[in-house]
Every structure is written in structure tokens, then in C-alpha cells.
Amino acid sequence: xxxxxxxxxTTASTSSAASAIASQDVSRRTLLRGAGLLGVGVGFGLPALxxxxxxxxxxAGGSGEGGTLTLxxxxxxxxxxxxxxxxxxxxxxxxxxxxxxxxxxxxTNEPAPDLAKSWTVxxxxxxxTFTLREGVKFHDGTTxxxxxxxxxxxxxxxxxxxxxxxxATRPLARLGVNVASLTAPDDMTVKMVLKQPDRTVLGKLSxxxxxxxxxxxxxxxxxxxxxxxxxxxxxxxSSATSGQSVTLTAFDGFRLGKPPIDRLVLRQVQxxxxxxxxxxxxxxxxxxxxxxxxxxxxxxxxxxxxxDTPHNADAIMMIDARRVPELKVRKAINLAVxxxxxxxxxxxxxxxxxxxxxxxxxxxxxxxxxxxxxxQDAAQAKRLVEEAGATGRTIRLMAASDSWHPKAAQxxxxxxxxxxxxxxxxxxxxxxxxxRLLDADDDYHDLMIWERNTYVPDPDDMVGAxxxxxxxxxxxxxxxxxxxxxxxxxxxxxTAKNLTDTKKRTAAYTRIQRRWxxxxxxxxxxxxxxxxxxxxxxxxxxxTDALANHRxxxxxxxx
Numbered sequence: 233x234x235x236x237x238x239x240x241x242t243t244a245s246t247s248s249a250a251s252a253i254a255s256q257d258v259s260r261r262t263l264l265r266g267a268g269l270l271g272v273g274v275g276f277g278l279p280a281l282x283x284x285x286x287x288x289x290x291x292a293g294g295s296g297e298g299g300t301l302t303l304x305x306x307x308x309x310x311x312x313x314x315x316x317x318x319x320x321x322x323x324x325x326x327x328x329x330x331x332x333x334x335x336x337x338x339x340t341n342e343p344a345p346d347l348a349k350s351w352t353v354x355x356x357x358x359x360x361t362f363t364l365r366e367g368v369k370f371h372d373g374t375t376x377x378x379x380x381x382x383x384x385x386x387x388x389x390x391x392x393x394x395x396x397x398x399x400a401t402r403p404l405a406r407l408g409v410n411v412a413s414l415t416a417p418d419d420m421t422v423k424m425v426l427k428q429p430d431r432t433v434l435g436k437l438s439x440x441x442x443x444x445x446x447x448x449x450x451x452x453x454x455x456x457x458x459x460x461x462x463x464x465x466x467x468x469x470s471s472a473t474s475g476q477s478v479t480l481t482a483f484d485g486f487r488l489g490k491p492p493i494d495r496l497v498l499r500q501v502q503x504x505x506x507x508x509x510x511x512x513x514x515x516x517x518x519x520x521x522x523x524x525x526x527x528x529x530x531x532x533x534x535x536x537x538x539x540d541t542p543h544n545a546d547a548i549m550m551i552d553a554r555r556v557p558e559l560k561v562r563k564a565i566n567l568a569v570x571x572x573x574x575x576x577x578x579x580x581x582x583x584x585x586x587x588x589x590x591x592x593x594x595x596x597x598x599x600x601x602x603x604x605x606x607x608q609d610a611a612q613a614k615r616l617v618e619e620a621g622a623t624g625r626t627i628r629l630m631a632a633s634d635s636w637h638p639k640a641a642q643x644x645x646x647x648x649x650x651x652x653x654x655x656x657x658x659x660x661x662x663x664x665x666x667x668r669l670l671d672a673d674d675d676y677h678d679l680m681i682w683e684r685n686t687y688v689p690d691p692d693d694m695v696g697a698x699x700x701x702x703x704x705x706x707x708x709x710x711x712x713x714x715x716x717x718x719x720x721x722x723x724x725x726x727t728a729k730n731l732t733d734t735k736k737r738t739a740a741y742t743r744i745q746r747r748w749x750x751x752x753x754x755x756x757x758x759x760x761x762x763x764x765x766x767x768x769x770x771x772x773x774x775x776t777d778a779l780a781n782h783r784x785x786x787x788x789x790x791x
Contacts, residue, residue, distance in 0.1 A: 297492045299791045300517075302498075303786075306521055308477065312459075315387055316401055325784070331347055338775065338780075348365070357429040358428075364420045379416065384450075385408075435688045466486045467480035467481060478497070492790035518771055520780055541777050541779075541780035542593070543583055545685045547579075547586075550669075551755070552711050558622065561617065562754065565613075567610070568644075569608060572608075583759045586758070591695060596738065598738075602746065610651055614650075626655070628676040629657045630674070691737075692725070698755060699745070701721060701722060705755075706721075727740065763781070
């Protein structure tokens, strides 16, 4: 799939972030439902030091057809808080209730103005000055000012903020470490001063953590704001029941016009067969959680529509270098994997082979010159196993028990057996899988099947998050930080995300990924894929590219 990241003359440039900041990036799927550390990173090829103009989805206003649109979601805890991850479904609700200073539609990968109508960046690329839109209303009737922005971002940056719930994940924590000051020169201006340049700021502010909450609601509800969330988005919170659903109502005062539908219901449906039957019966209007195994059946049924969306997610296998210390053995494991079989049997063809290594086809920086890093060569793998004296060694593999993971684990176990290993596998309930990934003493920590979905479509959110030795991936999961020379990868990542020339930036990420693979091999790519988006045939106007990335933009949708 071609690169979907066009240049944008209307958006201001940003600069780099400190490479030493500890990453808090994790997968955003059903692997983690009760806890997690989420963070983002993004960089864009934007003209430097321009004032941003335009707007996000300016034609969103609907004709008011009414009705209810029901989305099947993975889970809900009935807590919808931009600073607290519980499930993808709960964050989809946040997406609908709140908007941020910037907005990425996924129909383009560039950040556009949203609650900020414009911004400027200082010559030293340290100071971002955002001018807010006038007259934007919150669902509680209050009017947007800089005080709302400071309160919303401040709780992301400050782990001691009194409005944070226990266990807050604060997805903008990494950005906050690099913020020297956040001030409001007046009611309609917000000034953010960085310690070091970070040209990913605009993209980060489009993520869930950048969503702006009514300060009046924060003052009233404090750490319980997730049960009473108030934003400026197209839908207002109505009710929620843990383990069942979240109900939202169309907001008459949404700045882009009232949405066409009257109600949006996010309903927990976890059984794959129930998802399919609910779609076919019309009980569920749409979902991005449809099982891949049902794609042929769904494509043949005229009552539903299956969407082709960009391949923006990575299916991966992490290798713990502490448990598999020989580079030859880690390379042999990677060479043994049959990606074609995984793509066809686990994803039913909904995806692509990982020819760009960790950067999926829908993102800038994708480079097929890296295809050899994910090529199967069983004969070479077997030779490396023999040279390392690892023939007959038991390798332990764990995977979550949902979605594509079990089938991929089955294929990989056979691949590794074929090149001389003995393989022990375990299937883990998704609710407990994340805690096991972080436990280096887990008996099955040798190989871990996982995925990385895209909330901010940029190489820094993939390579930057996973190749950094200080990240969750590089430290707790893979132990790459225990290997010699990895600290310089962080320096290279810092440089790469700051490059403004698209070709030079791609080349930099290509060099980083090749070194990451050839010198360390702690990430074996399995596939690039898209979450399967399906809707009833009568559903119109959904942003399906965003929904495939678990972003919920339903302001144009109708039934």
C-alpha cells in the first residue's frame, strides 16, 4: 500500500524530543484491560515555523437524520478518562466526548488544528504558542479557555495531580518530562515551553492524552472525572455500565454541527461468533473487532459491508535477550518464521508481509529495502542453531488467547521445531497477558507474540517506541538494554524523528531498523495488518480508517 502521508502547507512544524526519556508505550488492544503504560511519539514532514490554519473535519455537521448507532467494543469499565487506560472501548468513548488542540483524521496522517485554531513555533523550536478557537462550548455549558487546557494537560504531565485516579497511565507522560513550563498568557492562548526540541508535539496532542476536559467538571469530580467526563466533542456522556455499554448523546453545540445520529452506544461484545451474528442481525451497527476468520462470510452477505483500510498495525514477536542470549539463536528464530502462513491462516489475508520491518505500509518511512529482515530461510536458521550448539534446546513461547495470536503461535511453534528447537507454548488470557509480558521471570518469557496498533501514524510511534532501549519494549520485555551499544540507538532515534526532509528521515529510520535487527534481533516481525472494520450496509459516513486504528470519529456517521 502506498504512503498515505501527504505534505500539509497549513500546519506548523515541530522539533525533536529528548532521547533519554523513559518510554511508556504499549500495545493498545485487548491485551491490557485494567492497567498499562501508554505513550506516543510522532514526527511529521511539515514546513517549519508556520502558523497553522484550517480545521479538523470542518464539514462534520450532519443533517440530523437521528437514530442510534451501536458499536461493538472489546470491553468497558464504565470509566472514560484520557489519563486512565482500561479498555479500547472506554478510550473510544473519550474520543467521542472530548477533542484536543490538534486532530489527526487518519484519512491524512498530518495533524490539523482542532480546539487550537492556529499555533506558532519559536525559532529555537522550544516554544509552542497555541491560539484557541473562540466560543467553543463544553457539554456542561462552559466556554473553552486556556484554563481548561492547562488543567487537562497538567494532569497528564504531573503524576501528583489530585484529579488523577489511582493507577493513572497518563499517555502524555513522556511529553510532560520534556515540558519546562505550560502557561496561559491570556484566556485564549496557551504557551508550552520545552526543555529540548520535539517536533512530535503536534501529533502527540492529537492522541487520547491530549483531549481537553472541562475544568469546571474536573474541579467538581476530581479523580472520578472518568465517570462524569465533560468535553467539547460531538457526543456527550449519558450513562455507562461496567461490562456492558457506554451510551452517548449527540451534542447540539458541537462546533462543527450536531451529528446526524441521536445516540451512540458502545456495547461490549467479546465472543467472536456473537460479534458476527450481531452484525448480521443488525443488533450491532459496526465494529473493528470482527474476527478475521469470518471475513469471507461477511463479504458475501449484502446486509453488511467489509472495509479495506490501511495496514497500520504490527504483528510482532518479542525475543528476550536475557533468556536467548546468543545473537545467532535469535537470528535463527527470526529466519524460521513463515510469514506467508501467518498472514493467510491467522489474518485470513487481511494484511501484508512486513517488507518495511517495523514500519507498516500506511506510514511514512516505509522502505521495502528492509524486506530481507523478515524473510524466511529455514535452512540458514537450522545452520545457525547448529553453530550455536542450540539444537534440541527448549524455547518457550507465550501468546494471548484471543484474535490472531493462537494461530500465529501454532505456526511459529512448528517453524521452530522444524529448525531444531523443542518448543513449549502457553496460551494466556488477554486480561492477564500484559502483566506477564512485564515479568522477566515468567517461565515463558523467551518469545512473546504481541502487536502494536497505531494511535499516532508515524515511524516514531513504531520504531521510536520499540527500538529505544529505555522503552517498555527495549527494557522490561526484551532486555535489549542489557546488550552492549544499545544506548546509541536512542541518540539515532532522536536524530531521525527530528529530520524535516522526508527522504533523509526515511533513510535514517531504515538505517536504525537494519542495525536494530542485525546487531540485536529482539523484534521478529510477523505481519502488518488492519483491524477488520465491518458495518451494516445502511451505515454511512464513518471514518473507517480511524476506526481501524481504534480511534472513534463518528461525527459524520448516520444509520
